[in-house]
Amino acid sequence: MKNHVVIFEARGGSDKGKYGFRKDSKPIIDSLKKRGWTAEIVFYSDKDRGEIYRYTVEKADAYISRVNPGNLNSETGYFQMLRELVSNGVEGLPHPDAMIAYGAKNSVEKLKGTPIVPDDVxxxxxxxxxxxxxxxxxxxxxxxxxxxxxxxxxxxxxxxxxxxxxxxxxxxxxxxxxxxxxxxxxxxxxxxxxxxxxxxxxxxxxxxxxxxxxxxERIIEGEIRVLMLRDNVVNIVHKKPAETKDAFSATLFSGAKYRYDKPEQWPELVNSVEKSLPLIQSRLGNYDLPLIWTADFILDTDKKTGEDIYILGEINASCVGFTTFLELSENIADEVLALLDAESVVNPKWAAFKK
Ligand SMILES: Nc1ncnc2c1ncn2[C@@H]1O[C@H](COP(=O)(O)OP(=O)(O)OP(=O)(O)O)[C@@H](O)[C@H]1O
Ligand SMILES: [Mg+2]
CATH class of the missing domain: 3.90.70 (Cathepsin B; Chain A)
Structure with missing residues (x-):
């Protein structure tokens, strides 16, 4: 083990602090340091791709991808590099194909017919x-x-x-x-x-x-973002659209109001998410669940029983921020170490463990 993690970021975008880094990346580095590891941020660009690839293969046990593909000129080069890193033994957090499968809007359609996605999608x-x-x-x-x-x-x-x-x-x-x-x-x-x-x-x-x-139509009661650390619900953000005529958007720019809740305040939703995890994982390609990801839900009423149900609107897995609960970096570091530990005990890439 090299005891080192590389965090990929992209230049630009609206999520950066005054030094050009994401505000919630430094806490991950600090939390890993506390555990005797090192980590660093590397800015990805197509131009430096070869060098970044060689450096990461040599220096790191794992990468954490914190890039919004929307901030890259083209995502192809980035995903190719990640794929190459994973196939050369660097642990991908997340695997590039998992990032694509979870992040694309068609993830909702892939879950059609399950309790969290209606049939007419x-x-x-x-x-x-x-x-x-x-x-x-x-x-x-x-x-x-x-x-x-x-x-x-x-x-x-x-x-x-x-x-x-x-x-x-x-x-x-x-x-x-x-x-x-x-x-x-x-x-x-x-x-x-x-x-x-x-x-x-x-x-x-x-x-x-x-x-x-x-x-x-119950979007006016709010969109409920579930922040996940792998299979754990760690936080809930309740996003209420502006109270103007026609408003249905839960984005900050459109005037929605955010409230930060604990998972205990949403027991039914948490239960519904936890129950759906095996299905989400298998329908989206059987990758490991991403390290940090979010699922957004909107309330609906079950036509048969009249009960509240939660419908999935989208999943995000490529660049989830957590600036509002920076202490999460501690759990992230624990999770990264536990994962790499498990890998080193039974490395699935060793011939003896190949399926
Ligand atoms: N089926 C729906 N019914 C009612 N409102 C919806 C529905 N789907 C989305 N919305 C509203 O539209 C907003 C934007 O949709 P969505 O979150 O899917 O895309 P996005 O915000 O562009 O993606 P991202 O959150 O990754 O930036 C949501 O926050 C929600 O308020
Ligand atoms: Mg959204």
Whole structure:
């Protein structure tokens, strides 16, 4: 063992302190130091990729990835390097493919039919399937259409078809839509045709995709973010959208109010998450659960029993921050060490342990 961890960050973005690092990375380094380990932050760039790769393979037992892929020019080079590191014995926290599987918006669709995701959730990867299927899902009720890449509510649209009560059969392409974007809760009107064409931008390029899910009107009671350390619920953030007309966004920029709760204050939700973990893990590719990740839930009412249920809106696993509870760095360090310890006792990469 080298007793060293490399933390990857990207330059830029809004999550950095005055020295250009994430404010919640230094505490991880300090907590690892207390345990007799060392750690350092390395800024990833495509240009330095080879050097960073060689350095990390030589110096580190593990990397912790704290990069928002949105801050990179292209995520391909970064993910390739991580994959190479993992296959050369560096423990990936998380594995690049786990990061992709958990972080993509289609993770919600992959959990369709489980207690945390309803059946009428769809994904569209090309214009033809969007054009064929979205109008009929919209006819049944108000929808939320989510682009894969965006963050902070950009390209997340609440879509409501207007005056369609009397329409039999398919919605005509000139149906008027009321659109509200989660970025700032602004509304606009487009025809169905205009909106479908507007959405082409979200389908193009690397990882273009749209997730289509029912609009959950109880979002006004708040979105509930569950912060996870592997399989442990460690904190809850209750995010209440602004109390203005049309507001449904839980992003800070849009005026939502945040409250920080303890898991004990949300026993049913915690129970629902814990019960769902094996399913989440297997449906998302059977990777180890990410070190730090979040799952966002919105309340709904079970039509049969009238009980409250929690519906998954999205998962984040690539760059989860914890500046509001920095003491979490202690648990993170414990978790990293426990993991590497287990690896060194029974190293799955040794031939004798290969399945
Ligand atoms: N099905 C839904 N019903 C009602 N409101 C929703 C639904 N899905 C999302 N929202 C609202 O829209 C907001 C933005 O959606 P989402 O969190 O999926 O994307 P994002 O914020 O762009 O991604 P990220 O949180 O990674 O930045 C949520 O915070 C929530 O307030
Ligand atoms: Mg979100």
């Amino acid at each position: 769809y994904t569209y990867y090309d214009f033809d399937s969007l054009k064929d299927k979205f109008p009929s899902s919209l006819k049944k009720g108000v929808r939320v259409l989510k682009q894969n890449r965006g963050s902070t509510g950009e390209g997340i649209w609440r879509v409501e078809a207007l005056n369609i009560d009397k329409i039999k059969g398919n919605l005509p392409l000139d149906t008027k839509l009321k659109l509200t974007e989660a970025k700032d809760n602004h509304t606009e009107e487009k025809t169905l045709q205009e909106f479908l064409e507007f959405c082409i931008q979200y389908l193009e390029g690397e990882n273009g995709m749209l997730l289509d899910m029912p609009f959950l």
